[in-house]
Each structure stands twice: as structure tokens, then as C-alpha cells.
Amino acid sequence: MFIINELSEIVNKEMISFHMPGHKKGKIYEKLGYINVLENLYKMDTTEIIGTDNLHSPEGIIKVSQENTAMVFKSDYTYYLINGSSCGIQSAIMSVCNPKSKIIVNRDCHQSVINGCILGDVDIEYIPCEICKNTNILKGVNVINVIDIIDKNLDAKAILLTYPTYYGMTYDLEYICNYAHSKNMVVIVDEAHGAHLGLSEKLPKTALEQGADVVIQSTHKTLPSFTQSSMIHVQEDRVDLDKISNMLRITESSSPSYLLLSSLELAVDIYENKGKELMEELLDNIQNFKNNVNKNLEIYSTNDKTKVFISAKNIGLTGYELENILRKKYNIQVELSNYYGVLLICTIGNSTQDFISLETALDDIVIKEFKSTKLDNIKYPVDIPQKILTPREAFYKTKKSVKIYDSIGKVCGESIVPYPPGINIISPGEIISKEIIDYLKFCSSKGMVISGLKDMTLNFIEIIDLEHI
Numbered sequence: 001m002f003i004i005n006e007l008s009e010i011v012n013k014e015m016i017s018f019h020m021p022g023h024k025k026g027k028i029y030e031k032l033g034y035i036n037v038l039e040n041l042y043k044m045d046t047t048e049i050i051g052t053d054n055l056h057s058p059e060g061i062i063k064v065s066q067e068n069t070a071m072v073f074k075s076d077y078t079y080y081l082i083n084g085s086s087c088g089i090q091s092a093i094m095s096v097c098n099p100k101s102k103i104i105v106n107r108d109c110h111q112s113v114i115n116g117c118i119l120g121d122v123d124i125e126y127i128p129c130e131i132c133k134n135t136n137i138l139k140g141v142n143v144i145n146v147i148d149i150i151d152k153n154l155d156a157k158a159i160l161l162t163y164p165t166y167y168g169m170t171y172d173l174e175y176i177c178n179y180a181h182s183k184n185m186v187v188i189v190d191e192a193h194g195a196h197l198g199l200s201e202k203l204p205k206t207a208l209e210q211g212a213d214v215v216i217q218s219t220h221k222t223l224p225s226f227t228q229s230s231m232i233h234v235q236e237d238r239v240d241l242d243k244i245s246n247m248l249r250i251t252e253s254s255s256p257s258y259l260l261l262s263s264l265e266l267a268v269d270i271y272e273n274k275g276k277e278l279m280e281e282l283l284d285n286i287q288n289f290k291n292n293v294n295k296n297l298e299i300y301s302t303n304d305k306t307k308v309f310i311s312a313k314n315i316g317l318t319g320y321e322l323e324n325i326l327r328k329k330y331n332i333q334v335e336l337s338n339y340y341g342v343l344l345i346c347t348i349g350n351s352t353q354d355f356i357s358l359e360t361a362l363d364d365i366v367i368k369e370f371k372s373t374k375l376d377n378i379k380y381p382v383d384i385p386q387k388i389l390t391p392r393e394a395f396y397k398t399k400k401s402v403k404i405y406d407s408i409g410k411v412c413g414e415s416i417v418p419y420p421p422g423i424n425i426i427s428p429g430e431i432i433s434k435e436i437i438d439y440l441k442f443c444s445s446k447g448m449v450i451s452g453l454k455d456m457t458l459n460f461i462e463i464i465d466l467e468h469i
């Protein structure tokens with residue numbers, strides 16, 4: 001048994017988790033006394049039989065549970081999702097935008113947004129994203145840019161924004177919602193990283209509080225539910241609930257997991273009854289950690305204080321190196337690393353001891369790994385490439401591999417995502433520039449992670465074969 005053996009080893013080693021899922025290896029369930037429920041969970045794995053209701057047409061226990069959750073999260077209607085936020089995002093796009101229509105989207109969107117547009121044959125107009133020069137942290141959109149793009153694309157059906165960003169940055173979503181509504185656009189928010197925001201006044205306001213119409217949250221990322229369990233919250237005024245239900249019947253399994261549904265209910269129970277108190281404790285722990293952390297390291301301020309970005313560039317370590325050292329030598333796993341640093345996802349599942357262990361490990365790393373050479377800064381190409389095909393048109397075209405420098409001026413056939421900052425530097429259907437190729441070559445020479453490429457050695461790149469259009 002390969003998967004089970006590796007996972008058992010991680011469990012036995014009692015690794016400290018600063019990554020998703022938010023229950024942190026179940027520690028929160030143990031702490032709050034939910035273990036009796038969980039011990040029997042495997043026996044609760046069932047299907048639609050008498051009494052268990054049906055996620056796709058709820059009339060019984062699932063209906064009541066979703067209604068309670070809608071009250072807790074202050075939405076008109078809440079759907080439980082068992083295929084992650086990805087299926088929620090795709091369903092939201094396809095239920096609001098008809099084929100051949102247009103949606104406005106932040107460039108640093110998640111892949112599921114582009115996939116939703118491929119499935120639904122929806123064209124995308126991108127809003128450039130703001131990036132911190134020193135860290136490549138994604139800061140979100142600039143409101144002035146958003147207004148400008150809305151004004152230039154009044155035929156768009158909807159605007160979809162990531163809020164907060166993966167790195168915990170936010171912006172004035174309320175202003176954008178009001179403006180988009182005044183132009184008859186629906187506002188869809190990918191709040192995959194913000195399911196916990198309602199737990200404290202010290203955190204940014206939720207997307208629903210700011211007027212969004214459809215909000216998709218990965219409950220599993222920042223609250224204590226199982227991986228792949230998510231939610232959509234809907235405010236009914238501008239959205240057709242029947243269309244969303246129909247789309248979810250297409251994008252989700254017809255045999256929804258009752259384990260995932262149960263874990264969503266557990267997360268809501270914890271959120272409602274203990275969440276605020278636990279969030280206060282977490283925010284205190286994070287503040288103490290920031291006060292005490294070794295001064296040779298830099299911690300960047302994020303609007304969502306539960307996201308912590310630590311850079312060791314002043315001691316000459318890349319984020320990739322820091323992630324590896326923390327995991328291999330100190331048994332601590334972070335959420336992600338980029339060239340400049342590592343990102344922690346801290347949730348109400350983390351204990352005070354987790355932060356003390358991290359602080360001690362970092363002190364040790366500064367002493368043992370100090371390098372006198374500092375890291376160079378790198379400049380990310382921010383211009384959005386020219387698009388000549390919609391995501392769906394590009395998806396169905398024939399592709400061919402060419403030598404990487406021969407691809408300049410050609411139409412890209414793959415989605416290429418370098419970390420940092422973790423967004424599509426180029427998408428299928430867009431024109432490849434020399435600046436982009438130079439950046440990719442630079443990334444690869446520094447050992448950065450680049451995902452999406454068919455040829456990971458970066459000698460060849462997939463382009464769209466225009467002769468076969």
C-alpha cells in the first residue's frame with residue numbers, strides 16, 4: 001500500500017501543519033471533543049437511502065443543514081459542495097454567463113476559472129493584478145483598473161474576482177460590487193481562501209458583507225472540514241438558483257460523499273459555537289510569533305492576518321530552500337514556497353505550541369544556514385499578452401511543440417504558471433513574447449517551480465498549429 005504507507009508515516013511523525021486542510025491533521029476535532037463522531041465516520045459512508053436525503057434535490061436532512069449554514073454565513077441560500085470550490089466556480093460561471101458571452105476576471109485567477117470558461121464557451125477580459133516588487137506577493141486588483149475595464153466591457157455578464165488572494169491580500173470589494181451592479185453585472189467572488197473571515201472584526205470583511213452575489217469558499221482550506229468540501233453562498237436578487245442547481249448536477253458526482261457532507265456540518269458547528277473564541281486565540285498566537293520571530297527574517301503584512309509570509313532572503317535562502325529545511329530537519333510543513341519566501345496558512349486548528357516550535361526552528365535555521373550572499377530581486381513581466389483566441393477556441397486547437405525561442409510571436413498552446421507569483425504568465429490562445437521566454441528561462445535557471453509545461457526541461461513549448469485551425 002503506497003498512499004496509505006506514506007500518509008501513515010506523516011501521521012506517526014506528528015508533523016506540524018501550516019498548510020491546508022484547516023483541521024490540521026484532525027487536531028481541532030480532538031481538542032473540541034468531536035472524536036466520538038469521527039471514530040464512527042467510516043460507518044456513516046452511505047448513499048441516498050431512506051432518511052439520508054439527496055444533495056442534488058435536498059428535501060430532508062441536507063436541506064435543513066444547508067439552511068442552518070445559510071443563516072450562520074448570512075446568505076440567502078447555501079449549497080454544500082463535494083468537488084471543491086473548483087466545481088462551484090465552474091457552475092457559477094456557467095449559470096450566470098451564456099455561451100459566447102463575456103466575463104471580466106482578475107489575471108491571477110485560479111485555473112478553475114479558465115476551465116469554467118472553456119466548458120461554458122465564455123470569453124475572458126482580464127484585469128491586471130498588482131504584485132509586490134520585493135516578494136512577488138499577489139496583492140489583488142486595483143479598483144481604478146477594475147472600473148476602467150468594466151467601463152470598456154459593458155457587454156460583460158459578470159465580473160469574477162479572487163478575494164482575498166492566496167497570500168491574504170484584499171481591496172475595496174464593496175465599491176466594485178456597487179459599481180458592477182450599477183452596470184447590471186453579477187459579481188462572483190472566489191473566496192476560496194476566505195471562509196474564516198467572518199470570525200473576527202480584526203479580519204477583512206467577507207465578500208457577502210460587501211455585496212457579492214455568488215461567493216465560493218473552500219471550507220476545507222481555512223476551516224475544519226475535509227479536503228474537497230466547499231460551499232457556495234448566494235444572494236438571490238441577481239442570480240437564478242435553479243440554474244446553479246442544474247449546473248452543480250453536471251459538475252458534481254451523482255454519488256456525493258456523506259463523509260465530506262458530515263465534515264462540512266462539523267466545520268459549521270465549530271464555526272458557530274467556538275469559532276470566534278478560537279480565532280481570537282489564533283490571532284494572539286500569530287501576533288506573539290511575529291513579535292518574537294528572529295529579526296534576520298522578514299514577515300510581510302497581509303490584510304488577512306491568518307496568512308503569514310516569511311522571507312529568509314536576508315540570510316541568503318530562497319523560499320524553496322527554507323521550505324525544504326523546515327520539513328526535512330524540523331518536521332514543519334508550510335503551504336507553499338516561492339523564490340522569496342514561504343507562506344503559512346494558519347487556522348483555528350493550529351495550537352500555541354505550533355508557533356513556538358516554528359519560532360525555535362527559525363532561530364536555529366538563522367544560526368546554521370546563514371549565507372553571506374543575499375538573494376537578487378527578480379522582475380516579473382506584468383503586461384498581459386495579446387489574446388487572439390478564446391479559452392475554448394484555444395483548448396480545441398491542434399498543438400505542436402517548437403524550440404522555445406522559435407515560439408516568440410506564436411500563439412501559446414499551454415497554460416504556464418511560474419512560482420512566483422503563481423499566476424498564468426501566459427495562457428492558451430495568447431501571443432508569446434521574448435520577455436516571457438526570458439523570464440521562464442531565468443526561473444528555470446534558479447530552480448523555480450514552473451507548472452503547466454509539457455516539456456519540463458523548457459527546451460520546447462507547445463504552440464497552436466495555425467495551419468490546422
Ligand SMILES: Cc1ncc(COP(=O)(O)O)c(C=O)c1O
Nearest residue numbers: 084085086110162190192218230
Ligand atoms: C484562489 C483559489 N480558487 C479556487 C481554488 C480551488 O479550490 P478547491 O481546491 O476547493 O477546488 C483554489 C485552490 O487552491 C484557489 O487557490
